[in-house]
Amino acid sequence: MNNLTVLPIILPLIAGLIMVIFRKRIHFQRILSIGTVAAVGGTALYLLEQIEKEGVQVLQIGDWPAPFGISLVADSFSSLLVLTTSIVSLAVLLYSFHSIGEGREKHYYYPLFMFLLTGVNGSFLTGDIFNLFVHFEVMLVSSYVLLSLGGEKLQLRESLKYILVNVVSSSLFLVGIAYLYRMVGTLNMAHLSVRVQEAGMDGLMLTVAFALLIVFALKAALFLFIWLPGSYSAAPTAIAALFAALLTKVGIYAIMRTFSLIFYGEPQITHLVIGIMAALTMLLGAFGAVAYWDIKKILVYNVIVGVGLILAGFASFTEAGMTGSIYYLIHDMIVKALIFLIGGTVVYLTGTSKIREISGLIRLHPQLGWMFFIAALSLAGIPPLSGFVGKLFITEGTFSSGYYWLGGIGLFTSLMVLYSVLKIFMNCFWGYTELTEEEEKGTTKGLLLPIGILTGLTIALGLGAEGIYSYVEMAARGMLNPDIYIHAVLGNDVLP
Amino acid sequence: MRTPDDTILRTVTKISVFIIFTFAINLFFSGHHQPGGGFIGGLTFSAALVLMYLSFDIETVRKYLPIDFKVLAAIGVFIAVSTGIAGILFGKPFLTQAFGYVELPVFGDTELASAVLFDVGVALAVIGTAVTIITSISEDR
Numbered sequence: 001m002n003n004l005t006v007l008p009i010i011l012p013l014i015a016g017l018i019m020v021i022f023r024k025r026i027h028f029q030r031i032l033s034i035g036t037v038a039a040v041g042g043t044a045l046y047l048l049e050q051i052e053k054e055g056v057q058v059l060q061i062g063d064w065p066a067p068f069g070i071s072l073v074a075d076s077f078s079s080l081l082v083l084t085t086s087i088v089s090l091a092v093l094l095y096s097f098h099s100i101g102e103g104r105e106k107h108y109y110y111p112l113f114m115f116l117l118t119g120v121n122g123s124f125l126t127g128d129i130f131n132l133f134v135h136f137e138v139m140l141v142s143s144y145v146l147l148s149l150g151g152e153k154l155q156l157r158e159s160l161k162y163i164l165v166n167v168v169s170s171s172l173f174l175v176g177i178a179y180l181y182r183m184v185g186t187l188n189m190a191h192l193s194v195r196v197q198e199a200g201m202d203g204l205m206l207t208v209a210f211a212l213l214i215v216f217a218l219k220a221a222l223f224l225f226i227w228l229p230g231s232y233s234a235a236p237t238a239i240a241a242l243f244a245a246l247l248t249k250v251g252i253y254a255i256m257r258t259f260s261l262i263f264y265g266e267p268q269i270t271h272l273v274i275g276i277m278a279a280l281t282m283l284l285g286a287f288g289a290v291a292y293w294d295i296k297k298i299l300v301y302n303v304i305v306g307v308g309l310i311l312a313g314f315a316s317f318t319e320a321g322m323t324g325s326i327y328y329l330i331h332d333m334i335v336k337a338l339i340f341l342i343g344g345t346v347v348y349l350t351g352t353s354k355i356r357e358i359s360g361l362i363r364l365h366p367q368l369g370w371m372f373f374i375a376a377l378s379l380a381g382i383p384p385l386s387g388f389v390g391k392l393f394i395t396e397g398t399f400s401s402g403y404y405w406l407g408g409i410g411l412f413t414s415l416m417v418l419y420s421v422l423k424i425f426m427n428c429f430w431g432y433t434e435l436t437e438e439e440e441k442g443t444t445k446g447l448l449l450p451i452g453i454l455t456g457l458t459i460a461l462g463l464g465a466e467g468i469y470s471y472v473e474m475a476a477r478g479m480l481n482p483d484i485y486i487h488a489v490l491g492n493d494v495l496p
Numbered sequence: 497m498r499t500p501d502d503t504i505l506r507t508v509t510k511i512s513v514f515i516i517f518t519f520a521i522n523l524f525f526s527g528h529h530q531p532g533g534g535f536i537g538g539l540t541f542s543a544a545l546v547l548m549y550l551s552f553d554i555e556t557v558r559k560y561l562p563i564d565f566k567v568l569a570a571i572g573v574f575i576a577v578s579t580g581i582a583g584i585l586f587g588k589p590f591l592t593q594a595f596g597y598v599e600l601p602v603f604g605d606t607e608l609a610s611a612v613l614f615d616v617g618v619a620l621a622v623i624g625t626a627v628t629i630i631t632s633i634s635e636d637r
Contacts, residue, residue, distance in 0.1 A: 001589050003589060003590055006584075006590040010577055010581070013573075013577060017570045017571075017573055017577070018570075018574070020569075020570035021570050021571065021574075059589055059590060060589055061589055061591045062583075062590070062591040062592050062593065063583075063588055
């Protein structure tokens with residue numbers, strides 16, 4: 001029993017509720033939101049320490065024993081993700097203070113932000129597949145409102161599509177869970193793991209596994225990403241950065257968790273399919289990123305490439321591949337938030353997102369330009385920045401498991417990613433300075449601090465990759481040995 | 497605009513609202529051991545409120561019942577989460593419930609359970625949400 005595991009879920013929830021009650025006190029809401037996110041980050045750090053010393057931390061909610069009640073499970077994988085979530089959302093919150101506008105702030109922006117975090121952290125920490133569904137919904141409902149908040153025409157059109165896609169996939173999720181419950185009679189993920197191995201991965205079980213894969217692939221934008229470019233580029237910068245950093249990652253986490261803990265019996269089928277989907281995602285995403293001449297569109301397609309690469313490492317199902325996936329997942333959350341914030345700032349300054357109409361920003365905004373350059377290199381995986389470690393391990397993993405084509409596509413699309421972001425850098429920051437300071441649509445006052453924090457993090461994570469290696473390795477090993485998770489949740493007398 | 501004569505509706509509402517309220521509270525308390533509970537009690541309660549909105553108009557009801565239902569929903573969830581936190585304070589897992597038997601003056605030997613407090617939270621959240629949804633649909637032009 002460890003009550004700390006519930007704090008990352010209830011702290012944002014309580015903070016959000018208090019903010020709804022004091023709706024007009026914007027200053028109070030800002031302080032409370034920063035405090036809450038910092039507290040959640042601190043809890044995650046402390047949990048990581050505990051996990052290293054005592055193993056996986058479990059809480060049986062309401063004192064109901066494991067397969068009957070709901071379990072919350074914090075292993076190092078989920079705690080690392082909760083920690084990264086807190087850091088990223090801290091930066092996005094700081095950015096939104098100066099950019100989101102009073103109208104949105106008065107219409108429940110901060111409470112919704114907190115509820116979104118409740119859902120995200122809950123999805124990372126839950127050990128019950130139905131509870132995972134519930135937390136997905138908490139996250140999605142907040143994201144629907146955040147996406148349509150402001151009520152511009154483009155936003156409403158895109159959020160309608162977004163809601164439709166997600167409602168369909170959520171109902172498929174529910175159907176998948178119902179089938180699973182009918183076949184093995186449990187919802188606890190550790191117990192599911194035991195029973196699915198007993199029942200064997202026959203045709204019916206594979207069907208359910210693929211139904212869940214489709215659901216998570218829709219949420220993670222793995223191959224089924226048609227909904228993503230439109231909806232992410234319609235949102236305001238801070239919200240788009242938050243979505244790009246967190247929402248698809250929850251889908252990726254769900255794929256990695258279910259296909260390493262529950263449906264790992266037939267990796268030559270399930271993981272091969274994930275690998276093929278990942279390869280197609282990388283290729284199509286990279287084509288999109290290269291083809292567009294619009295900052296927002298290029299960045300959005302880069303999100304898709306990242307999803308493919310993370311799951312390519314997972315599909316290899318080797319320790320190196322898993323380590324790489326986890327490293328790259330953490331890196332991707334940070335660097336996607338960073339590059340969306342910078343891209344959004346450029347659009348905000350110039351009033352257009354077409355890169356052919358922008359030039360010479362580096363004269364007036366040297367910090368912004370160089371930070372974009374660092375982010376671009378990190379995104380492409382140039383050492384010593386944070387993307388390098390993950391890409392190295394992913395390539396090693398895919399090559400050692402014989403998926404040469406997968407690793408090759410990963411490397412090839414990295415080049416295309418580099419080209420696509422340097423295209424933005426060269427067009428927007430180099431060249432003749434067209435706009436004078438007075439002609440710009442806004443200032444970077446207050447916006448550079450969060451961008452600077454994230455840039456520092458991506459450098460630190462690259463140089464200090466050794467520092468978190470023990471946690472990442474523990475997480476990768478936990479995924480390859482589901483027994484660790486099962487014993488932590490069910491105890492030693494595993495129920496049949 | 498045509499103003500319909502809804503005397504009958506209003507008179508019936510004035511009486512039946514109290515019957516529905518009583519029934520809602522009865523449902524709420526029976527939920528501990530029999531079918532019922534905070535969710536269904538709260539829904540029934542909000543049905544009575546909606547009946548009031550229908551037979552009178554929104555402004556009148558707001559004048560006599562000046563509650564922001566969004567805040568009510570938030571307070572409800574807050575109460576529910578707080579009862580869960582009480583478990584943490586006693587060194588038990590989150591959401592652990594306790595109950596005991598107490599000798600009360602009028603009711604005799606009564607079972608008191610902390611789950612009822614949780615259910616109060618659920619009921620308030622349901623009332624707040626249901627009424628907010630219905631009023632915002634009716635305000636939509």
